[in-house]
Amino acid sequence: MASITVPNPLPSPEQDAQNLRKAFQGWGTDEQAIIGILCHRKAAQRAAISETYDRLYNESLLRRLHSELSGDFRGAVMLWTADPAERDAKLAHKALKKKDDRHVWVIIEVACASCSDHLMAVRKAYHSLFLSSIEEDVAFKFSETNPLRQLLVQLVSSYRYDGEHVDEEIAKSEAAELHDAIRKSQPCHAEVIRILSTRNKVQLKETFKHYEQNFGKAIDEDISNQGSSQLFSMLKAIVWCLTSPERHFAEVIRSSILGLGTDEASLTRSIVSRAEIDMKKIKEEYKKRYRTTLNDDVIGDTSGYYKSFLLALVGSADS
Amino acid sequence: MASITVPNPLPSPEQDAQNLRKAFQGWGTDEQAIIGILCHRKAAQRAAISETYDRLYNESLLRRLHSELSGDFRGAVMLWTADPAERDAKLAHKALKKKDDRHVWVIIEVACASCSDHLMAVRKAYHSLFLSSIEEDVAFKFSETNPLRQLLVQLVSSYRYDGEHVDEEIAKSEAAELHDAIRKSQPCHAEVIRILSTRNKVQLKETFKHYEQNFGKAIDEDISNQGSSQLFSMLKAIVWCLTSPERHFAEVIRSSILGLGTDEASLTRSIVSRAEIDMKKIKEEYKKRYRTTLNDDVIGDTSGYYKSFLLALVGSADS
Structure with missing residues (x-):
């Protein structure tokens, strides 16, 4: 389901590093060459190029890209070239430093739209980069009375089972619990938090299927009908990121x-x-x-x- | 700080596996030989013996120990020979299946008395063994109104930064928050949960130091003075497991x-x-x-x- 294309045959990381080096040297930077290389390599290939470049030229590829490029293009290339777990740790950290509420969406994406092992890798990268844990910074950011705190802390702390095991009875009963909470306009009800932050994604898909079958409307539709308050918009984003990102x-x-x-x-x-x-x-x-x-x-x-x-x-x- | 002794020179995993095989064969089992080998090997060495035994004799060492031994001795040898992360996952799972409250202590130990990477390994092992996540099973076990639920779920879900970084100002202010909650008899106050489940252990030691300096009594003493209700006993166990297990x-x-x-x-x-x-x-x-x-x-x-x-x-x- 990836959209990027990788050339066949694939140049070696040495060749790619040399061609990037050429793109940096001489009159001006050859941005198109940088795009031609980096945008057509997978994460592991980009990591190999980065590592090879650092070794061959004794300078950090990321730092060099930073000094050669500018504006939104630079930001995008830097994010794309970074290790994906470090990238998400940095995005989450940057979001948590912001005063406005844009951070909430990034935290939801990192916590809910990744597989369990990626989220763990992000948490590990967060430790190394920021000398704290992501759940610590999320919890510290929100006051104890803010209903978002517990929801977001538990979402970023989850390490969901990522197999296919589904329990039909649980799916049915938890569909009813979710329906009840949404109907009562309680997006941060303890059972909503428990279900969305601990259940595996295949189980949740089954739960949402029962929701629609038993209550006549899809869960995201029901959530939208509760109005566009931030809490309900977030709840919809969580439901989507978990099962249809x-x-x-x-x-x-x-x-x-x-x-x-x-x-x-x-x-x-x-x-x-x-x-x-x-x-x-x-x-x-x-x-x-x-x-x-x-x-x-x-x-x-x-x-x-x-x-x-x-x-x-x-x-x-x-x- | 370990108490076990390992012989020098160390026999190879092949020699150990052969000697265990000998201890199983013939008239009766040579329990003393089993103790002599397994109790004097570190976890990685036991893992190598287990793997070598399985390969050499095409049978599981753990299963063979189970059939050769009995009673409390068997239980102890099996726990000791298992991979430490699997062992703790099994202990936690067994505790969660119990009706009485003994489970709570095991969950606290697994969550608080291990380093972050061990707890992560336990959560990973739990997935493979039980097709669910440990936080999912903890959350499902307690009702939404039980104050333990949030506390235990956040403790088992934590992935604490495990470096030495300490913030003195935070230590002072959080010592005061803890003191306030304990004084008001609120062991599951949102701030208590946040502090104990997200802060790194070195930071917590500093917080408890400030607690004693500023309020005249050690935090565990203050907790004990609140009575011996299960919630306060648990809170003391958490404080101890985190900083002086x-x-x-x-x-x-x-x-x-x-x-x-x-x-x-x-x-x-x-x-x-x-x-x-x-x-x-x-x-x-x-x-x-x-x-x-x-x-x-x-x-x-x-x-x-x-x-x-x-x-x-x-x-x-x-x-």
């Missing part, structure tokens, strides 16, 4: 483009973090929901190397 | 011996799980607090191979 990211990308001026941070984050996971599904969802293509929206709203970079990650409109 | 385990061992009949499960669990970590400290603490040695208590209260096994792990009384 393409719906969440299609919405984030669309909103980042539709708003007053482009929200480059959200646009970059969504495309960089999903290009290797489910970008094809996001593009399909985007087309279905907004009757335009994600590619056309990116083309219409960005420019320069930043645009070329995003389009390289997104792949062609019809793939 | 030798105090907790000395008390568990002493209680397992003093009670009406010996509580072998607790005795075995404490000795097996701490022999490679802090058994020397536990013995010192035991002597200081109970004016007798842990060895003498084990000798007076157990018998047969079970006694020999425990004493081999505990080491000599004065070391």
Whole structure:
């Protein structure tokens, strides 16, 4: 479901490192060459290039990219070239430092839209980078009376079983518990937190299926009908990130483009973090929901190397 | 701080596996030989022996031990020979299946008296063994109105930063928050849960130091003065497991011996799980607090191979 394309045959990490070095030297930087290499390599391949570059030239590839590039393009290339776990740890940390509420979405994405082992790797990277734990910083940020605290702390602390085991009886009874809490407008009810933060994703899909069968409406629809308060919007994002992250990211990308001026941070984050996971599904969802293509929206709203970079990650409109 | 002794030169895993095989064969089992080998090998060495035995004889060492031995001795040898993360996952799971409240202590020990990476390994082992997550089973066991639920779920879900970084200002202010909650008899106050379940252990030591300096009494003393309700006993166990686990385990061992009949499960669990970590400290603490040695208590209260096994792990009384 990844959207990036990798050349065949694949150049060696040495060749890629040498070509990046060439792109940095001489008159000006050859941005297109950087895009041509880095946007067409998977995470492990980018890590090998980074490691090889550091060794061959005794300088950090990331630091060199930082000094060669600028603006949104630089931000995007840096995020894409970083180790994915470190990238998400940095995104979460940056979000937690912000005063506005944008941080909440990033925390939900990192906690709910990744597999269990990736979230663990993010927590480990967070330790090394920031000398604290992500749950510690989330808990410290919110006051004890804020209903978000417990919900977000438990989401970032989860290490869900990631197998296929499903218990039908539990799915039925927990669908009813969720329905009851949503109907009573209690998005942070203790049972909602318990179910969404501890159950495995296959189990949750089954629970949401029973929800729709037994109560006539899909859980996300019921949540939307409760109004657009931040807590309900978050609850919908959590439900989506856990079981159909393409719906969440299609919405984030669309909103980042539709708003007053482009929200480059959200646009970059969504495309960089999903290009290797489910970008094809996001593009399909985007087309279905907004009757335009994600590619056309990116083309219409960005420019320069930043645009070329995003389009390289997104792949062609019809793939 | 480990109490076990390892021979020098160390036999190869092949030699150990062969000698275990000999101990199983012929008339009766040579229990003393099993103790002589397994109780004098570290976890990684036992894992190598187990793996070598399985390969050489095409049978599981653990299963063979189970069929050769019996009673408390068998239980202890099985726990000691298992991989430490699997052992703790099994202990936690068994505790969660019990109706009585003994489970709470095991969950606290697994969550608070291990380093962060061990707790993570336990959670991973729990997935493979029981097709669920430990936090899921803890959360499901307690009702939403039980104040223990949130506390225990957050403790087992924690992945604490395990470096030395300390923030003095935070230590001072959180000492005051803890003091306030204890004074008001609120052992499961949201701030108590946040502090104890997210802060790193070095930071917590500093917080407890400030607590004693600023409020005249050590935090565990203040907790004890609040009475012996289960919640306060648990809070003391958490504080001890986090920053001075030798105090907790000395008390568990002493209680397992003093009670009406010996509580072998607790005795075995404490000795097996701490022999490679802090058994020397536990013995010192035991002597200081109970004016007798842990060895003498084990000798007076157990018998047969079970006694020999425990004493081999505990080491000599004065070391």
